[in-house]
Amino acid sequence: MEFYQQFANSTKLWGKDCKFERIGVVMKLIILAAPGAGKGTQAELLSKHFNIPTISTGAILRKNISDGPRLGEIAGKYINDGKFVPDEVMIEVVSDRLSKDDCKNGFILDGFPRNIAQAEALDKSDIEIDVVLTIEVADETIIERLGGRLECKNCGSTYHKVHRIPKVEGVCDNCGGNLVTRADDKPETVKERLNTYHSQTEPLKKYYEEKGMLKIAYGKENISDTANEVLKVLGE
Ligand SMILES: [Zn+2]
Numbered sequence: 159m160e161f162y163q164q165f166a167n168s169t170k171l172w173g174k175d176c177k178f179e180r181i182g183v184v185m186k187l188i189i190l191a192a193p194g195a196g197k198g199t200q201a202e203l204l205s206k207h208f209n210i211p212t213i214s215t216g217a218i219l220r221k222n223i224s225d226g227p228r229l230g231e232i233a234g235k236y237i238n239d240g241k242f243v244p245d246e247v248m249i250e251v252v253s254d255r256l257s258k259d260d261c262k263n264g265f266i267l268d269g270f271p272r273n274i275a276q277a278e279a280l281d282k283s284d285i286e287i288d289v290v291l292t293i294e295v296a297d298e299t300i301i302e303r304l305g306g307r308l309e310c311k312n313c314g315s316t317y318h319k320v321h322r323i324p325k326v327e328g329v330c331d332n333c334g335g336n337l338v339t340r341a342d343d344k345p346e347t348v349k350e351r352l353n354t355y356h357s358q359t360e361p362l363k364k365y366y367e368e369k370g371m372l373k374i375a376y377g378k379e380n381i382s383d384t385a386n387e388v389l390k391v392l393g394e
Contacts, residue, residue: 185264295377
């Protein structure tokens with residue numbers, strides 16, 4: 159993901175309509191997409207565009223745990239026991255994070271809710287959401303994209319069979335190490351993750367569509383075109 163991230167961090171992507179750090183727009187957004195659909199990258203771009211933080215529940219759980227406040231400790235117990243964190247605990251963790259100063263212009267919620275039960279729990283809480291954005295990318299495209307990623311066993315540099323080809327096939331430009339496909343990116347594993355998304359998370363689209371909150375962006379081949387599509391559906 160590093161390679162895409164570098165591009166995502168480049169301001170050039172937004173083209174001539176660049177409106178970084180807009181002031182006075184409140185955007186409380188949930189972002190949903192299949193693993194490998196480019197959600198993290200688009201979340202970062204939106205975060206810059208609206209000057210709002212991306213709240214990744216995975217990341218705050220990890221941070222809370224290392225910081226050691228009460229909620230983090232509670233959540234940490236579940237994680238350490240290999241259990242899922244209960245919805246009500248997640249709501250508390252999210253709510254606590256959203257009460258921080260940097261969320262006053264809004265936020266991008268990434269990784270929560272993951273299923274209908276969590277969405278219902280979120281509805282019952284006092285957390286307000288304006289828009290639920292989904293980025294649609296076909297499974298075959300995701301499998302091809304992730305399957306093309308290569309990682310150096312030695313130094314961790316990342317490559318792609320199509321988008322970032324090493325000078326010598328199978329060999330790291332940096333250190334000469336062997337390039338391999340990460341276990342996470344193997345087609346069987348990707349298919350499994352996609353199936354979980356389709357069965358658990360995708361029903362949220364209908365759930366939020368019925369509430370009139372759903373905005374659908376169709377992912378494009380490259381990051382900047384997808385970014386423009388995302389802004390368009392958000393009415394920017
Ligand atoms: Zn290397």
